[in-house]
Amino acid sequence: MTGSLSPNPTPQGSAGPAEPPRQPLTPTSPPDDAVLPARHPEAPAPGTAIGSHYVHCFGCGPQQTGGLQMDVRAGEGLDVTAEFVVKPLHQGGPGLAHGGILVTAMDETLGSLNWLLHTAAVTGRLESDFVRPVPVDSLLHIRAWVTGVVGRKIYCAGEGRIGGPEGPVAIRAQALFIQVKLEHFTTHGRPEDIKAALDDPDLFKRARAFEVNP
């Protein structure tokens, strides 16, 4: 059974409330044979920061000074929360957030769900609905949750609200992540960055742990 595409986070190992999908099925909608796995025993504890997966990541890397430097927190089930402050450098229209920046914030938050499943996965497809404009200085309250898993395919959804965690929805997203092996990165990444990452014993150990214990 799959989780809801609605914003109710899915409790551990069970489906969310039986609500109808908000829009026609797309390649990011979990199929009927999708399952909701249990939260991994080594998943970050509920309420704790998941932490950056790579210091130079544009979404979460603390050393990426021009990046979003997002801090994502684990939820009780297969869900996460994050907050993102829209800064002047994130503008698209005057005084308004660039849509691509908002999608990046959603991508990063959705990608953090991998840590609850303890697997490495990359975005295969990401769909977004821009519901209302997001002014500069806004605090975007993001929630994301797993909606189903089929083999290597992880289906998930998320939303970003402004004016408070229960404020109006500004952006919705649905995504399909695909589980990959460490070789996905070592084969395709720029060699000097791969070497530096592999020379970091903590990062390498973490990546390998994900691989042997998906």
Ligand SMILES: CCCCCCCC(=O)SCCNC(=O)CCNC(=O)[C@H](O)C(C)(C)COP(=O)(O)OP(=O)(O)OC[C@H]1O[C@@H](n2cnc3c(N)ncnc32)[C@H](O)[C@@H]1OP(=O)(O)O
């Ligand atoms: C470590 C965490 C980092 C998180 C960072 C934040 C998230 C990111 O931004 S990741 C970066 C952006 N994403 C990428 O660069 C991915 C680029 N794409 C790829 O490398 C490959 O296309 C990849 C890995 C997604 C899939 O390739 P491959 O491993 O050969 O699998 P493939 O057999 O093609 O697909 C597997 C399944 O997924 C499905 N699938 C793959 N892509 C899509 C898609 N875009 N739409 C729908 N279905 C898809 C396939 O149809 C297939 O389904 P089935 O098993 O039913 O036949």
